Amino acid sequence: MTLPKCELTRREALGRIGATATAALVANNWVKMSQAADARPKAMIWDAHGHLGGARSPEESIARSLRYADRMGIDRVVVSMGMSFVYDPSPEELRRQNDEVLRAVRFAPDRVFGFVYVNPKHVKASLDEIDRCVRDGPMVGVKLWVAMRCNEANLDPIVRHAVELKAPILQHTYLKITGNLPGESTPADLVELARRHPDASFLCAHTGADWERGIRWIRGVKNVWADVCGSDPTAGMVEMAVRELGAERVVYGSDFPGRSFASQLAKVTSANLPETARRLILGENLRRLLLPILTAKGIRA
Amino acid sequence: MIVDVNVSLSRWPLRRLPCDETPRLVAKLKEHGVTQAWAGSFDGLLHRDIAGVNARLAEECRRDGEGILIPFGSINPMLPDWTEDLRRCHEDWHMPGIRLHPNYHGYELKDPVFSEVLALAEQRGLIVQLVARMDDVRVQHPLLRVPDVDLRPLGELVAGRTKLRVVLLNGSGALRGEQRKRVGALPNVWMDIATLEGLGGVGSLLEDVPLAQVVFGSHCPLFNFESALLKMQESELSAQQSAAIFHENARRLLGR
Numbered sequence: 001m002t003l004p005k006c007e008l009t010r011r012e013a014l015g016r017i018g019a020t021a022t023a024a025l026v027a028n029n030w031v032k033m034s035q036a037a038d039a040r041p042k043a044m045i046w047d048a049h050g051h052l053g054g055a056r057s058p059e060e061s062i063a064r065s066l067r068y069a070d071r072m073g074i075d076r077v078v079v080s081m082g083m084s085f086v087y088d089p090s091p092e093e094l095r096r097q098n099d100e101v102l103r104a105v106r107f108a109p110d111r112v113f114g115f116v117y118v119n120p121k122h123v124k125a126s127l128d129e130i131d132r133c134v135r136d137g138p139m140v141g142v143k144l145w146v147a148m149r150c151n152e153a154n155l156d157p158i159v160r161h162a163v164e165l166k167a168p169i170l171q172h173t174y175l176k177i178t179g180n181l182p183g184e185s186t187p188a189d190l191v192e193l194a195r196r197h198p199d200a201s202f203l204c205a206h207t208g209a210d211w212e213r214g215i216r217w218i219r220g221v222k223n224v225w226a227d228v229c230g231s232d233p234t235a236g237m238v239e240m241a242v243r244e245l246g247a248e249r250v251v252y253g254s255d256f257p258g259r260s261f262a263s264q265l266a267k268v269t270s271a272n273l274p275e276t277a278r279r280l281i282l283g284e285n286l287r288r289l290l291l292p293i294l295t296a297k298g299i300r301a
Numbered sequence: 302m303i304v305d306v307n308v309s310l311s312r313w314p315l316r317r318l319p320c321d322e323t324p325r326l327v328a329k330l331k332e333h334g335v336t337q338a339w340a341g342s343f344d345g346l347l348h349r350d351i352a353g354v355n356a357r358l359a360e361e362c363r364r365d366g367e368g369i370l371i372p373f374g375s376i377n378p379m380l381p382d383w384t385e386d387l388r389r390c391h392e393d394w395h396m397p398g399i400r401l402h403p404n405y406h407g408y409e410l411k412d413p414v415f416s417e418v419l420a421l422a423e424q425r426g427l428i429v430q431l432v433a434r435m436d437d438v439r440v441q442h443p444l445l446r447v448p449d450v451d452l453r454p455l456g457e458l459v460a461g462r463t464k465l466r467v468v469l470l471n472g473s474g475a476l477r478g479e480q481r482k483r484v485g486a487l488p489n490v491w492m493d494i495a496t497l498e499g500l501g502g503v504g505s506l507l508e509d510v511p512l513a514q515v516v517f518g519s520h521c522p523l524f525n526f527e528s529a530l531l532k533m534q535e536s537e538l539s540a541q542q543s544a545a546i547f548h549e550n551a552r553r554l555l556g557r
Contacts, residue, residue, distance in 0.1 A: 054500075068500045068535055176439045177446060210440040212316070232437050232496075233528035235318050235521070257500040262531035270525040272319060 044283035047077040047261070049170065049205060049229040049253030051085075052104055058083060062104040065257055066111055072261040075283065076301075078253070079104050080115035080143035080170065087181065088147045091125035094118065098133050105138050113290065115141035115170055120154035127161055134165050140293045142169045150185040151192035159197045166292040168201040170227070175210035187217035194224045201289055203227045203251060211237050215244050222249075225285065229253030233263040238271040238281065247277035251285050304551035305330060305338040305529075306430070307470045307493050307518030310361055310370075313343050315442050320522035323365040329526055330369060336548070337369050337555075341400040341430065343523075345375025351386050359394040371555075373398045373430055377406045378414045384421065391425045397555055398428030398468075404447045405435075410454040419458060423465040428554065431455075433472035434496065435523065449475050455490070456483055465489050466554060470518055471496045473506055485510030491554060493518025494529055494546070503546070504536035512542055516551045 047069070055061035062079065069077060082097030089097060097117050105114040116133040118126035133139040142162045144150060150171050162169050173187045174180055187208040194202050200223060207226045208214025211234075218224040226241045226249060241250045254264035268281050287301060294301045308330070312321050320326040321343075330338050340362055344354040355374035362370035374390035376383055376399045390396045399422060401415075408414055422429045434449045441447065452472060459467055467490045474496035476484055484490055492510055494503055495518045506515060519529040533543060 065500060071535055071537070072531065174439070177441055177443055178439050209437070231440070233525045234436070234523060235320065235525045236316065239319065259498050260500055260502050260532055260535055262502075262535040263498060263528040266525040266528035266531050269531070270527040 042073070043279050044287070045072075045074045045076075045252070045265075046283040046286040047074050047254050047256070048203060048227050048251045048286050050077045050079045050256045051081050051258070052079060052083050052100060053085075054257050055083075058100040058103040059107045061257070062107050062112060066108060068256070068261055069111075072265060074261060074265075076111055076113060077256070078113045078115055078141065078170070078286075080141075081117045081145065087145070088121065088183065089117070089119050091119075091122050091128075094122070094125060094129050095132075098129055098139075101139070102133065102137065109138065113141065114139035115143040117143045117145070118158055119147040120144070120150075120152060120158060121147050123154055123157055126158055130158070130161050130165065130167075134162075134167050134293075138297075139167075140290055140297070140299070141167050144169065144171045144185075146172055146181050146184040148183045149189045151189040155193055156196065159193065159200050163197065163200045166296055168203060168289045168293075170203045170205055172205045173208045173214065174206055175208040175213055177210070187214045190224060191217055191221050194218075194221045198223055201225070203253075203289075205253070206230045206255075207237075207241065212240065215241050219244050224249070225289065226250050227253045228267055228281075229264055230255030230259055233266045235270070238267050239273070242271070242273060242277055242281075247273070247280045248285060250281045251289075252282050302548045303333065303335045303337075303517055304548045304555075305335050305519050305521070305526075306468055306491075306516045306551050307495050308338045308370075308521050309341050309343050309523065310358060311343045313523055314347060315445065318522045320526075323361050323370075326522055327365060327367050327369060329521070331367070333526060333530060335369060337371060337551070339373050339398070339430070339551075340366075340370045341373050341432075342375060345377075345400060346402055346405045346435070349377075349380065351375055351377050351380060351383075352389060355386065355390055355394060355396075359396065372396050373400045373428075375400050375402065376418060377402075378418050379406050379408055387418075387421055387425070387427075391427055396427070398422075398430055398466075400430040400432060400470075402432050402435075404450050409451060410458060411451075416458060419462060419465055419467075423462050426464070428466045428468060430468045430470055431472070432470045433475055435471065452476065452484065453480070456487055459487055459489055462489065467491070468493065468516065468554070471520055473497050473510075474502075481506075481509045485514065488514070490514065491516050491550065493520075494532055495520035495524060497532060501536045503532050503538065507542065512545050513550055513553075515546050516554070517547050 052061040082100035101114045105112050116139045202224045205227045209231045342358045358372045362372040469492045473492045491514045519526045
């Protein structure tokens with residue numbers, strides 16, 4: 001016999017994110033728990049790091065991801081890059097991928113923030129894409145991946161233009177003992193770039209994944225935030241990040257759909273932190289980072 | 302009610318963890334409704350005095366386990382007289398199973414010694430927990446680089462052993478596509494969810510592996526316990542599916 005699925009609304013899920021909530025979850029007493037008295041306002045959860053994929057269209061992909069986001073109480077998500085991962089995209093490929101993100105943003109404009117994907121090997125095309133998607137479009141940030149290490153001079157005009165538009169920059173970083181890709185940045189590369197541009201705001205994606213070293217690399221550079229996404233849900237990561245950087249410089253992200261919201265959220269929800277710190281990490285820090293450009297664009301958040 | 306088939310006691314060799322003291326771990330597990338946890342020892346990865354590791358594990362589960370910790374001793378078949386360690390796990394410590402780390406102990410599944418371990422475990426009715434990985438190979442310590450266990454030979458090795466029960470820990474994420482389906486087709490292999498990734502990972506796993514062979518494992522305290530718990534929330538599971546994964550399958554497997 002197949003029993004009915006447990007229906008779960010976003011509001012109910014929001015109430016469940018927290019240490020005291022799980023007993024009800026495990027008892028499958030979900031609705032009952034969500035109705036339990038809890039006077040605290042629910043934490044706002046914004047996910048700083050997501051992608052498209054695993055579906056036939058951008059609309060189908062983001063709709064699927066938002067269904068899971070609802071189950072986990074996630075209010076808003078940042079999406080960048082298109083339906084396929086291309087390490088070194090041509091100008092045409094950049095445009096195609098950004099078009100796919102634009103479709104995802106249009107599908108759920110009140111839930112999805114787009115970050116424009118650029119390639120420092122094609123500076124003019126990247127600046128044009130920033131103009132098309134951010135200055136003249138709905139996107140609110142810049143995404144850099146693995147085409148070129150981010151300490152290169154080619155990055156400078158891209159960063160300057162992002163600053164003009166008040167757009168934060170999400171830079172992929174990894175510290176692989178197995179060897180980075182030729183154009184794959186480390187947190188050390190990002191620190192070089194961030195020191196050249198103290199007026200820019202950088203999200204250090206994955207915090208290098210080898211986060212014990214990544215956190216140390218970015219510790220002294222105040223315009224770099226740790227994006228804790230896209231690595232194993234190892235206990236102690238967020239506690240160390242908060243200890244070394246302060247809760248104001250730590251941002252929740254997942255790297256969905258390749259990673260689960262669950263494993264990445266657990267890094268924050270399970271961390272031994274004051275509730276105020278948890279709220280900063282789950283959403284308030286990202287909102288603060290985005291607020292200048294959202295305000296400039298007249299987007300309410 | 303939860304049975305967690307994948308927890309470890311003692312210290313991870315490379316950093317302190319929030320729950321690496323047994324009373325704290327037990328408190329965390331109980332806070333989240335865990336009523337039984339199958340515990341190995343981090344010491345089993347690198348210590349050569351495995352008999353000492355297993356004696357401490359059994360004693361700690363008894364002394365600090367508050368009735369929820371079930372010890373699974375480590376067996377390193379590359380050590381001299383390892384069969385005596387296995388005997389002690391079964392006869393002296395009354396453990397229901399053993400935990401294997403082929404990648405830390407320097408052998409592969411295709412090596413004859415692995416078959417010998419399986420044969421002895423089957424004879425004694427011991428559950429075999431086979432750990433596919435402990436951490437991400439891309440970010441390991443440079444002096445402790447340990448590859449994932451190559452699971453490809455597993456099917457052939459367990460196929461004829463009808464009384465053998467193998468629980469694959471931290472393997473569900475590494476296995477993809479057809480390989481995961483092949484393991485799922487082995488009726489005497491169970492899989493935990495600790496290292497599953499991707500949105501709706503538990504639901505996706507159930508497309509490849511029969512419900513009766515999926516068990517709840519957290520890999521706590523190296524991983525946050527809540528990771529596995531929230532995965533159960535993320536996937537759209539029926540109450541029947543949740544109950545099977547949270548506790549029924551593991552209880553049936555253990556026979557208690």
